[in-house]
Amino acid sequence: MPDDIRMSSLPMPSPWAGPLPEAAPPSEMAIYQLPTGTYETRAVFAFKGGSLSDKRPFAATSVLVQHPQGDLLIDAGFGSQVAAHIQTLPRIERAPYRLASTVSEQLKASGYDQSGLCGVLVTHSHWDHVSGLGDLRTPILINEGELRYASEDKGGRVFREVSAGHKINQYQFNDGPYLGFSSSFDMYGDGSVVVVPARGHTTGSVITFVTLPSGKRYAFIGDLTWQLDGIRRRAERPLLLRFLADTDPKLVREDMLRMIALADTMQIVPAHDVTAYDGIPLLPT
Template sequence: MSPLPIPSAWVEPLPEAAPPSDMALYQLPTGTYETRAIFAFKGGSFRDKRPFAATSVLIQHPQGDLLIDAGFGSQVDAHIQALPRIERAPHQLGNTVSEQFKANDYDQSCLHGVLVTHSHWDHVSGLDDLQLPIWINEGELQYAGQSKGGRVFREISGSHRIHQYEFRGGPYLGFPSSYDVYGDGSVVVVPARGHTTGSVITFVALPSGQRYAFIGDLTWQLDAIVHRAERPLMMRMLADTDPQLVREDMLRMIALAGTMHIVPSHDVSAYDGIPLLLN
């Protein structure tokens, strides 16, 4: 089980960013589901049961707030039942994003919408409880409309306004194109078309100088970045629309690992250091 080759580390200066001083980042964990590490990355153990995170991330920005993914919603049991039996896993529902907003008296009028890393059920379930625009690119919208993996998205999204964005910006950290959400370099989205045809990575630069990369399901666990370990062959064939593109983007992120905090969507420990919205 050979790891991926070691890419050259990123040595160029990071792109300029001017995040406003009152910009902030929060994690909103909504639950977990159980997966064995052997299915998550090459070299994982069958005995190692991993709680896969279903966590939303809130970006607070004076131009308008934005969620990355929606986590589990109140109807997650029904969403899981809509999956093929082989894909169902034991899960635990925590507080939904909507419940956390209400408990914290968060003003949802500040929210521009939910930017989905991709349209799989465990990233969009919570949209059911949020009447917010869905930020999505054309490639992912087509995938969600046609693929069996978009079934839950199709059921939920009908009552939501779709905000379609485009990658009109130039290359960014080795990725060929980009979308600067606020125009200040603080939140930049790049295409990572391999897990799904429109999946994305979102780079966030905070006023403290800390940088994050929210990589969606490019990898399911941080081990894959640290050990340069792809998904097992069977899972690559089942889960990814283009495993070669996933491999190429993994190498880009491995090269950047020393420059920022990388957060795979489903790695519980990767959210360490990001404050909770609820105190």
């Protein structure tokens, strides 16, 4: 590792040494990625040590979790009105983007019956995670802290628009500690999908842990870091971006260290890293 990157790295936490939480995912359970497009950001703005010449396609990808108790989407990606949603951003934050098929379009193309969806679990309420809600008619799963952020903060403007008419189902972190996080929400009660608070990026942002019948584990970490470099290099966002993008950079750092300690036990998926979804199949059509 180059000296300039090493000097900017977070300290190396001790790898997770305890047992992984028990989970009993049903045999029918599966996950699929639904990529809805990308927008372009330079690595220098994504993580400390990133290069100005390194252009990164930031993913806007939803994940479908199929479960016999009801299917779940993690985030909604870009929607059909994404062009208008980008226009709500300050000019300096607008980036070239590419729209693929929306989640709704992909579900329809596959013959998927959307009545099987129990909801869209948003990792947080920023525009690039919720734009696609406007094309869906399914409940939104959100915790009280994030709903308050989405209702009051300028970062929730698109959410307030696309969530109109949706049923809002609030969940609480009433289950016990999970992998170093103080509390959790076990979506199905079988340990297959467990949500924990990660309140540093927005005040109610979350990480969603998914365990498949094969034993394969994933952590969908939202915008805890924008790229896998944040985990692999132990690299925070650049200083200015930390204070512009995060409500509490200190909490982001603490949760990054927790996830770095878990990196050898599961596949970590930052929402905007295209390569992080490798190995997750596309929805068959």
